Amino acid sequence: MRRLLLVSAVALIAAAPPEKPKTPSEIVAEAPASAWRDISADDLLVMELRNGARVVIQLAPQFAPVHVANIRALAKGGWWSGAAIYRVQDNYVVQWGNNESTRPLPAGVVAKPPAEYHRALKGLAVRPLGSPDAYAPSAGFAGGWPIGYDPKAGTANLTHCYGYVGVGRDLSPDTGTGGELYAVIGHAPRHLDRNIAVVGRVIEGIDRLSPLQRGTEALGFIKEESQHVPISSVRLASEIPAAERPAFQFMNTQSATFAAYLKGRANRKDDFFIRPAGGVDLCNVNVPVRRKP
Amino acid sequence: MRRLLLVSAVALIAAAPPEKPKTPSEIVAEAPASAWRDISADDLLVMELRNGARVVIQLAPQFAPVHVANIRALAKGGWWSGAAIYRVQDNYVVQWGNNESTRPLPAGVVAKPPAEYHRALKGLAVRPLGSPDAYAPSAGFAGGWPIGYDPKAGTANLTHCYGYVGVGRDLSPDTGTGGELYAVIGHAPRHLDRNIAVVGRVIEGIDRLSPLQRGTEALGFIKEESQHVPISSVRLASEIPAAERPAFQFMNTQSATFAAYLKGRANRKDDFFIRPAGGVDLCNVNVPVRRKP
Numbered sequence: 001m002r003r004l005l006l007v008s009a010v011a012l013i014a015a016a017p018p019e020k021p022k023t024p025s026e027i028v029a030e031a032p033a034s035a036w037r038d039i040s041a042d043d044l045l046v047m048e049l050r051n052g053a054r055v056v057i058q059l060a061p062q063f064a065p066v067h068v069a070n071i072r073a074l075a076k077g078g079w080w081s082g083a084a085i086y087r088v089q090d091n092y093v094v095q096w097g098n099n100e101s102t103r104p105l106p107a108g109v110v111a112k113p114p115a116e117y118h119r120a121l122k123g124l125a126v127r128p129l130g131s132p133d134a135y136a137p138s139a140g141f142a143g144g145w146p147i148g149y150d151p152k153a154g155t156a157n158l159t160h161c162y163g164y165v166g167v168g169r170d171l172s173p174d175t176g177t178g179g180e181l182y183a184v185i186g187h188a189p190r191h192l193d194r195n196i197a198v199v200g201r202v203i204e205g206i207d208r209l210s211p212l213q214r215g216t217e218a219l220g221f222i223k224e225e226s227q228h229v230p231i232s233s234v235r236l237a238s239e240i241p242a243a244e245r246p247a248f249q250f251m252n253t254q255s256a257t258f259a260a261y262l263k264g265r266a267n268r269k270d271d272f273f274i275r276p277a278g279g280v281d282l283c284n285v286n287v288p289v290r291r292k293p
Numbered sequence: 294m295r296r297l298l299l300v301s302a303v304a305l306i307a308a309a310p311p312e313k314p315k316t317p318s319e320i321v322a323e324a325p326a327s328a329w330r331d332i333s334a335d336d337l338l339v340m341e342l343r344n345g346a347r348v349v350i351q352l353a354p355q356f357a358p359v360h361v362a363n364i365r366a367l368a369k370g371g372w373w374s375g376a377a378i379y380r381v382q383d384n385y386v387v388q389w390g391n392n393e394s395t396r397p398l399p400a401g402v403v404a405k406p407p408a409e410y411h412r413a414l415k416g417l418a419v420r421p422l423g424s425p426d427a428y429a430p431s432a433g434f435a436g437g438w439p440i441g442y443d444p445k446a447g448t449a450n451l452t453h454c455y456g457y458v459g460v461g462r463d464l465s466p467d468t469g470t471g472g473e474l475y476a477v478i479g480h481a482p483r484h485l486d487r488n489i490a491v492v493g494r495v496i497e498g499i500d501r502l503s504p505l506q507r508g509t510e511a512l513g514f515i516k517e518e519s520q521h522v523p524i525s526s527v528r529l530a531s532e533i534p535a536a537e538r539p540a541f542q543f544m545n546t547q548s549a550t551f552a553a554y555l556k557g558r559a560n561r562k563d564d565f566f567i568r569p570a571g572g573v574d575l576c577n578v579n580v581p582v583r584r585k586p
Contacts, residue, residue, distance in 0.1 A: 090500035091455050117568075132425030134572040152366040162384050162480040172567045178391050186503075187480050187576050191561050194568045207383035210479075211504045274465045275410075275487045279427040281574075283480050 020260025028288045035247040035257035044237035053208035056246060057165055060144055063158045064116035067082035067167055067197045070109050070178035075234050077106020079179060084228035091187060093216040094209045095168055097180030114199045115175050118157035121149050127253045131279035135190040139282040141253035141287040146282050148193055161188045161283035167197040167198040185210040188283040198215040203248055203289045247292035314323035317557040321581045328550035329542040337530035343523040346501035349539060350458055355436055356451045357409035360460055360490045363402050363471035368527050370399020372472060377521035382513025384480060387502045388461055390473030408468050409490045411450035414442050420546045428483040432575040434546035439575050441486055451491035453578035456499040460490040478503040481576040487504045496541055496582045536565040540585035
């Protein structure tokens with residue numbers, strides 16, 4: 001079989017001759033240590049599934065502080081014991097949780113959090129995307145996260161990109177506690193932006209969620225409880241003994257390295273490409289994240 | 294467990310009271326027969342996998358006539374006998390094919406097709422998207438397909454949305470024969486637009502491709518040939534006896550019904566939504582397709 005060169009964002013490509021522009025992968029591989037930021041162990045949620053998969057979620061307390069505090073309290077309070085993935089909808093979401101109607105919330109969990117669907121733009125150092133966006137007046141990056149923002153209204157919101165994690169809720173004004181979460185496994189459902197609290201992103205193991213068997217009921221719910229995917233544990237990295245604790249870094253989106261990476265993502269010039277787009281969708285940029293070296 | 298109302302494009306929602314705007318699903322469900330167009334049996338490629346899955350692809354001869362003619366000739370010529378899915382890359386593509394380096398192409402297959410990466414805008418009736426696009430000067434729909442287009446250059450191209458099918462190729466000027474194909478299973482890799490021949494879309498069974506186990510090699514290639522997913526057959530619907538032949542329709546994108554659907558997709562007002570976006574990404578519109586009633 002021909003091994004076709006349909007390259008992807010994550011492909012590691014051999015170093016090109018110096019006259020060629022660096023590929024996005026090369027820019028990330030050669031990024032200086034100063035371009036990276038450690039992720040706090042309190043911002044890492046480690047979910048182990050009974051099938052052996054491990055999923056690591058980076059939390060975004062700067063965008064949804066009450067929901068993130070809830071998620072931490074839920075983890076510490078043993079909420080996820082007995083929980084399972086009960087919904088897998090193609091080109092949409094994987095969703096997991098526990099029974100909020102019968103199970104008491106652990107101490108410290110706010111039962112009715114505020115609608116943390118956006119925050120003040122003020123206080124954020126923004127790197128503009130430089131391409132138009134269908135869902136927000138402007139799009140860009142702040143603190144390592146993709147955002148939509150509205151300079152006139154002075155608001156900014158996390159966006160529903162692939163792998164991003166939101167809080168399941170019922171009809172408004174319910175905002176969800178964080179006791180049921182979902183991760184995006186398809187084309188970014190950006191119409192959910194500013195309608196749901198986005199609380200983070202899967203930074204390792206999304207490829208263990210996305211291949212799960214799709215549920216056959218409406219909205220991808222899994223019909224038989226015996227077919228649910230049981231969760232073994234959900235812990236903050238800070239609860240894990242230091243020696244076993246995973247550690248990650250994300251790229252500082254204000255760094256010159258990220259600026260070069262963003263430019264490269266919008267103007268793909270790998271040998272494969274004959275027409276660089278000259279633009280890029282917010283959810284196709286993928287802020288680089290890595291295991292801490 | 295709460296059954297959260299995180300609704301999707303494909304959800305069938307009970308009819309709302311008359312004063313409420315219709316949801317996109319309601320608009321599709323109530324579409325008059327005149328809003329639908331039959332898909333020719335020569336434009337339907339039916340792929341059966343040995344695991345029992347059936348995948349139906351609608352071909353787009355108006356955008357890539359030589360490649361589509363090749364794909365028809367490959368199917369009729371038994372090309373796919375012994376072929377398999379050998380690549381599954383998370384948030385990117387599933388790819389399948391046969392060994393072009395050792396296997397002769399069937400009669401009638403053009404070995405070096407032209408670069409059908411875009412076509413003339415002239416001759417297309419275009420429904421503008423009405424939202425900005427990061428990859429093309431304008432975006433919209435023509436003949437039932439999502440397109441990027443450039444009124445100045447007078448060109449239009451099919452876009453790499455979820456479920457869309459393209460022709461694997463090596464480095465340019467190779468354009469691929471159609472003997473290796475891929476389908477998008479992640480966020481739309483629109484940077485491939487105008488760099489690859491897009492030849493159609495999966496209209497049934499993408500949910501049988503997207504959950505396949507991700508390949509562990511670089512670019513998602515599956516390491517062991519024994520782990521490849523064998524293809525039993527690939528036939529045009531026109532090769533299948535009429536009584537067993539699947540028949541589909543797509544929504545005419547010039548119809549008033551599609552205009553209402555598009556508006557609804559950009560302004561979600563289901564009870565779940567508190568802030569309609571007022572815009573929509575081209576690849577979140579999903580041109581309605583159905584089994585012919």
